[in-house]
Amino acid sequence: MSTPLRLGIAGLGTVGTGLVRIVQTNGALITRRAGRLIEIVAVSARSRTRNRGVDISAYAWEDDPVALARRADVDLVIELMGGENGPAKALTEAAIAAGKDVVTANKALLAIHGQALAEAAEAAGVALRFEAAVAGGIPVVKALAEGLAGNRITRIKGVMNGTCNYILTRMEDAGLPYETVFEEANQLGYLEADPTLDVGGIDAAHKLTLLSAIAFGTRPDFNAITLGGIEQISIEDIRAAADLGLRIKLLGVAQMTGRGLEQSMTPCLVPADSPLGQLKGGTNMVVIDGDSVEQIILRGPGAGAGPTASAVMGDVIDIARGLRLPVFGQPAHTLEAAFSAKAMGSKPWYLRMGLLDKPGALAKVAEALGNAGVSINRMRQYGHQDTRAPVLIITHKTTRDAIDHAIALAMRTGVVMGDPVALAIEED
Amino acid sequence: MSTPLRLGIAGLGTVGTGLVRIVQTNGALITRRAGRLIEIVAVSARSRTRNRGVDISAYAWEDDPVALARRADVDLVIELMGGENGPAKALTEAAIAAGKDVVTANKALLAIHGQALAEAAEAAGVALRFEAAVAGGIPVVKALAEGLAGNRITRIKGVMNGTCNYILTRMEDAGLPYETVFEEANQLGYLEADPTLDVGGIDAAHKLTLLSAIAFGTRPDFNAITLGGIEQISIEDIRAAADLGLRIKLLGVAQMTGRGLEQSMTPCLVPADSPLGQLKGGTNMVVIDGDSVEQIILRGPGAGAGPTASAVMGDVIDIARGLRLPVFGQPAHTLEAAFSAKAMGSKPWYLRMGLLDKPGALAKVAEALGNAGVSINRMRQYGHQDTRAPVLIITHKTTRDAIDHAIALAMRTGVVMGDPVALAIEED
Numbered sequence: 001m002s003t004p005l006r007l008g009i010a011g012l013g014t015v016g017t018g019l020v021r022i023v024q025t026n027g028a029l030i031t032r033r034a035g036r037l038i039e040i041v042a043v044s045a046r047s048r049t050r051n052r053g054v055d056i057s058a059y060a061w062e063d064d065p066v067a068l069a070r071r072a073d074v075d076l077v078i079e080l081m082g083g084e085n086g087p088a089k090a091l092t093e094a095a096i097a098a099g100k101d102v103v104t105a106n107k108a109l110l111a112i113h114g115q116a117l118a119e120a121a122e123a124a125g126v127a128l129r130f131e132a133a134v135a136g137g138i139p140v141v142k143a144l145a146e147g148l149a150g151n152r153i154t155r156i157k158g159v160m161n162g163t164c165n166y167i168l169t170r171m172e173d174a175g176l177p178y179e180t181v182f183e184e185a186n187q188l189g190y191l192e193a194d195p196t197l198d199v200g201g202i203d204a205a206h207k208l209t210l211l212s213a214i215a216f217g218t219r220p221d222f223n224a225i226t227l228g229g230i231e232q233i234s235i236e237d238i239r240a241a242a243d244l245g246l247r248i249k250l251l252g253v254a255q256m257t258g259r260g261l262e263q264s265m266t267p268c269l270v271p272a273d274s275p276l277g278q279l280k281g282g283t284n285m286v287v288i289d290g291d292s293v294e295q296i297i298l299r300g301p302g303a304g305a306g307p308t309a310s311a312v313m314g315d316v317i318d319i320a321r322g323l324r325l326p327v328f329g330q331p332a333h334t335l336e337a338a339f340s341a342k343a344m345g346s347k348p349w350y351l352r353m354g355l356l357d358k359p360g361a362l363a364k365v366a367e368a369l370g371n372a373g374v375s376i377n378r379m380r381q382y383g384h385q386d387t388r389a390p391v392l393i394i395t396h397k398t399t400r401d402a403i404d405h406a407i408a409l410a411m412r413t414g415v416v417m418g419d420p421v422a423l424a425i426e427e428d
Numbered sequence: 429m430s431t432p433l434r435l436g437i438a439g440l441g442t443v444g445t446g447l448v449r450i451v452q453t454n455g456a457l458i459t460r461r462a463g464r465l466i467e468i469v470a471v472s473a474r475s476r477t478r479n480r481g482v483d484i485s486a487y488a489w490e491d492d493p494v495a496l497a498r499r500a501d502v503d504l505v506i507e508l509m510g511g512e513n514g515p516a517k518a519l520t521e522a523a524i525a526a527g528k529d530v531v532t533a534n535k536a537l538l539a540i541h542g543q544a545l546a547e548a549a550e551a552a553g554v555a556l557r558f559e560a561a562v563a564g565g566i567p568v569v570k571a572l573a574e575g576l577a578g579n580r581i582t583r584i585k586g587v588m589n590g591t592c593n594y595i596l597t598r599m600e601d602a603g604l605p606y607e608t609v610f611e612e613a614n615q616l617g618y619l620e621a622d623p624t625l626d627v628g629g630i631d632a633a634h635k636l637t638l639l640s641a642i643a644f645g646t647r648p649d650f651n652a653i654t655l656g657g658i659e660q661i662s663i664e665d666i667r668a669a670a671d672l673g674l675r676i677k678l679l680g681v682a683q684m685t686g687r688g689l690e691q692s693m694t695p696c697l698v699p700a701d702s703p704l705g706q707l708k709g710g711t712n713m714v715v716i717d718g719d720s721v722e723q724i725i726l727r728g729p730g731a732g733a734g735p736t737a738s739a740v741m742g743d744v745i746d747i748a749r750g751l752r753l754p755v756f757g758q759p760a761h762t763l764e765a766a767f768s769a770k771a772m773g774s775k776p777w778y779l780r781m782g783l784l785d786k787p788g789a790l791a792k793v794a795e796a797l798g799n800a801g802v803s804i805n806r807m808r809q810y811g812h813q814d815t816r817a818p819v820l821i822i823t824h825k826t827t828r829d830a831i832d833h834a835i836a837l838a839m840r841t842g843v844v845m846g847d848p849v850a851l852a853i854e855e856d
Contacts, residue, residue, distance in 0.1 A: 137721040147742040298727075321752065
């Protein structure tokens with residue numbers, strides 16, 4: 001048995017506390033599996049005295065996380081503070097500079113600064129691992145970067161924000177409007193301090209950024225992702241989708257097209273009886289298509305102390321065992337700028353809009369779609385609401401560009417009231 | 429970039445050919461990911477001249493797989509011949525003795541000889557990896573041995589034989605009897621040369637043996653698994669299950685109970701709307717419960733050239749990257765003999781039996797169950813068939829032992845015609 005692996009943990013919130021609990025509870029098991037003792041030697045957090053339900057008195061305390069990263073008795077720094085800048089970034093950079101391995105759960109940090117941090121880590125010869133940053137307890141980073149490494153990945157799809165999935169499934173199950181369920185989720189503590197991170201799709205898009213880099217060998221580039229939130233989804237959309245045998249999910253899609261990599265994190269429609277459509281509540285799911293493996297689906301809890309700490313611990317044990325691989329699965333300097341093919345993939349679309357209740361309104365909208373090259377598969381007019389006639393259109397396969405153009409033309413007719421809702425239908 | 433990793437492949441059937449195709453097609457991608465060239469240098473198979481659709485003329489040929497294993501220019505031996513004894517075992521032993529790493533897709537070999545081979549490999553300091561042996565393309569060995577290594581695993585459930593799942597779903601979808609669908613599967617080439625390996629649950633139990641060893645730190649012990657095949661399942665069972673909102677799956681369950689590890693591979697009933705219940709055709713699924721991670725579900729193709737070769741390639745790339753871990757996730761000499769708790773877990777059971785159509789028959793069976801301590805939750809008598817009255821019983825939670833005892837008592841009453849069918853109901 002080799003020397004112990006000594007951990008320094010920065011951040012003792014839900015996940016940090018969960019990690020301490022795993023080390024304290026499953027220590028003997030983990031030692032057997034890792035082939036060496038894994039011990040916590042130092043911790044850093046905002047409050048030293050807060051009652052966390054775990055005993056941290058045996059660990060050295062550092063007020064300053066950067067000081068933690070530089071301690072001579074720490075081999076591996078675990079960053080669980082969060083935030084794309086500030087202390088998390090300073091800590092990670094300091095750890096790498098000090099020649100320490102790093103495990104982080106910080107999706108925002110890596111989605112924004114991942115390329116620079118990966119280059120620094122690889123130059124320093126240290127590990128930088130982030131299983132816990134994506135889809136909670138699901139070992140999807142490992143599956144992509146290791147298990148499926150023989151594959152040319154062709155597409156990734158995923159539900160990777162449990163809060164949004166909770167809101168959408170609760171709206172459907174209880175027949176409640178978005179605002180009511182949003183408030184419920186807030187009361188339950190499901191939302192980030194800035195809820196836009198959740199419902200705006202930003203948190204999930206951070207995660208997709210990281211998976212895309214591994215899958216497609218592209219530099220992590222958050223800005224290459226077409227972003228849409230779930231705030232626009234009404235109970236009418238949920239019901240209309242159900243009528244069509246579909247369900248609305250905040251769905252990440254990263255797909256290699258003939259013209260480059262198309263990435264989006266937007267509300268989409270999926271078949272209600274598909275694995276994605278069946279996904280309820282806070283559970284996450286990632287669907288991976290590869291040239292050899294065909295399709296793999298991974299499902300599990302997307303957040304929470306236990307599942308996220310489980311993912312952190314998996315990375316820690318890998319490092320204890322001596323596993324070394326590039327941060328995004330191939331050397332960072334070989335990652336290529338994604339030729340971004342925004343909006344090139346061809347799919348059927350769902351359009352819902354309110355029209356002025358007067359003769360010829362529908363014809364004008366249909367003409368606008370035709371002028372944008374968007375052809376209509378099915379159209380349905382709902383019962384009138386005041387002077388507004390809600391219209392639902394399912395198009396034949398077309399691109400996001402064409403849909404955007406069609407909506408712009410439709411808006412110019414002057415018969416469309418309010419903002420139209422446009423959702424891609426992800427059939428397969 | 430370090431030196432190339434040189435492969436010797438023994439067995440060029442479906443999977444071996446698939447592996448050659450991956451190396452030839454995705455070579456550049458794999459080199460980028462593995463950090464070094466991975467090249468095939470030698471192959472061995474039964475026929476040198478058979479047209480496989482891939483060009484093997486650049487590789488050295490060995491008639492004798494053992495000679496392949498001993499070649500000085502081979503670093504890593506890939507065993508894709510199959511069979512629990514004979515050439516596959518000789519090859520694997522020779523490779524380990526020659527200090528070569530081994531990757532195998534051979535579940536039978538490892539389920540029977542895994543302990544000895546793991547001890548030999550660990551003593552020799554070589555890797556012995558087997559992702560492709562379990563659930564085809566699904567990286568479940570990696571998930572268990574690495575990603576979830578921080579967890580105390582509490583249960584594994586899985587559908588791990590695609591042929592059985594094909595037969596069962598086809599029976600339900602087409603309303604056809606077992607014999608007809610079995611013959612269909614045979615015509616389609618889905619069955620092993622000895623079909624008992626598939627429909628008798630043996631192949632799937634081999635796989636469960638391997639997952640159990642990793643999950644619970646027990647010596648791989650095929651004989652510790654309670655085995656049942658799907659030959660006994662009739663279309664009546666499929667229909668009765670559907671009426672109850674359930675579906676029949678050949679389900680592996682390995683569960684740590686208070687009295688030891690209980691393992692079975694038997695037809696079970698699962699909720700029709702659960703992920704396991706929704707699984708159709710040849711797809712595999714493994715459900716893993718751990719103390720931290722809660723529940724992870726992995727799903728994907730259970731067989732086929734591409735998916736299985738993808739799993740082999742994942743292992744090869746791990747070895748190229750220098751990953752070293754014990755064969756079953758902890759040193760083989762620390763694995764413990766499973767204290768086998770056959771039949772201790774408590775579950776509701778489904779019983780179907782034909783009774784003699786005469787007064788008092790049902791009462792006698794009910795009394796027999798009561799005498800065995802099995803309490804009846806629901807009972808239903810179907811329409812008579814000739815002189816036989818089919819009866820369906822759902823019990824309250826009880827053990828397999830109690831059910832076996834109840835059936836033995838019922839048989840002694842003389843009113844039961846033919847063999848009763850007893851299936852555990854796996855509700856959660």
